[in-house]
Amino acid sequence: MKEQEHVIFREVQRPRQIWVWLVILAIAVFMWYSFIKQVIFGISMGNNPAPNAVLLIFWLIFGIAFPLGLLGFMKLITEVRRDGIYVRFVPFHIQYKPFLFKDIVNYTSIKYNSFTRFGGWGIRINFKGETAYNMGGDQGLELQLSRNKTVVVGSQNPDELVKAIDLTQKV
Structure with missing residues (x-):
């Protein structure tokens, strides 16, 4: 591909x-x-x-x-590419869901409680309109999008994820 x-x-x-x-x-x-x-x-x-x-x-x-x-x-695949962050929650997503860098205002590595913030694991939307894609754990990447939306992507390696994003932003 x-x-x-x-x-x-x-x-x-x-x-x-x-x-x-x-x-x-x-x-x-x-x-x-x-x-x-x-x-x-x-x-x-x-x-x-x-x-x-x-x-x-x-x-x-x-x-x-x-x-x-x-x-x-079932698996959660997160990829950092030259133009953005791509998330796919198999078997629920047929294609990757792109979060393009041009639409990302801010990103940060976070620690959070999925149950209190989103009501559990999986693909979740809370009452504030924030969306989460998580498989488990309490770490992830929080994306602030230009459309005034927040997306949290669960990760076991959030610091590596941030380093990869930083690397693409320097190019």
């Missing part, structure tokens, strides 16, 4: 919180159990069981696609 020829900094983050893994795996195990018990062995789940077709759909979504999508493919 031509656009990735000029990547100065690249960080790929994956979910690390054990509780996220446990919740997703617990849902998947329950769906597998329900599917096997009702569809394979013919033993109804509960007093008012869902039809097998509905259970099959739920099993495909929450027993296979959901865990694979979130645990297998």
